Amino acid sequence: MARTSSGLHERLLASALRLFVSRGFRGTSLADIAADVGCSKASLLYHFSNKEAILTELLMPVGNEVFDLDARLAELDGEEAAVTAIQSFVGITLRFRREIKLLFDNLADVSCLPDLGVEAIDGIRDRLIDAVAGRSTDPRDRIAASIALGGIFATGAADLPYDDRTLREALLTGALRTLGLGPDRAGLDSELGKN
Incomplete structure (x- = not known):
């Protein structure tokens, strides 16, 4: 054939x-x-x-999902914004583990990321931190949000020998604890039951 x-x-x-x-x-x-x-x-x-065109196409689905998440989070506030952001970011990270690893391991080589064609991507990191912080301006909340997002990203890039269910549970629990939220407040049991 x-x-x-x-x-x-x-x-x-x-x-x-x-x-x-x-x-x-x-x-x-x-x-x-x-x-x-x-x-x-x-x-x-x-x-x-060229290689950059390949990289662009590989990273486009990640960029699109993060952009969609950013749009969904714009309407949310407080704990609802934080929990939704964490749950969604964990999901994106697990779906795109190899792409996340590519970014994490090659940041110096791809420091000038290609234009992913996703409008309004500028400032998305700050908007994600804002959502994960529950829109709080308290520096402790914003630092905790940055730690939670960075931890999810770094863990997603690691070659850990665990299945997605185990990783999802640990990432959600760890990130929510970092934010001072218990898994029960985030409906973690029902979230884990989906996968």
Whole structure:
């Protein structure tokens, strides 16, 4: 059965993500990706003009989900904003563990992240911290929010030998404790029952 061009596109993305994570963004060439997939570099270049274009396409789904979360959080306040932000951010982190690892391990090489085409992405980190802090301006709440988000991000990037359910439970519980919220106040039992 002949492989379709769109099938090649997806295989190139899968290979690039795996190689970027294992070898690093800088340590992976276009020729490496093409060889891994079993196509010519010219075929790869038909789909992607350069490594940055591949990186952009790999990170676009993450950017879109974070942007959607940002929009949902804009209407929430207080504990509801904090809990929703934590639950959603944990979900995004677990869905995109390899992409998060790619970002975390290669921050120096991808410090000038490509334009993900997501409007209003500027300031999203501060808006997430604001939501996780429950819109509090107290420095202790904002620092705790930053710790919670950073901890989720770093843990998601780690190669921990645990299944998603165990990671989800630990991330939610740890982040909520950091914010001074108990898992029972966040409906953690019902959240965990979903997965």
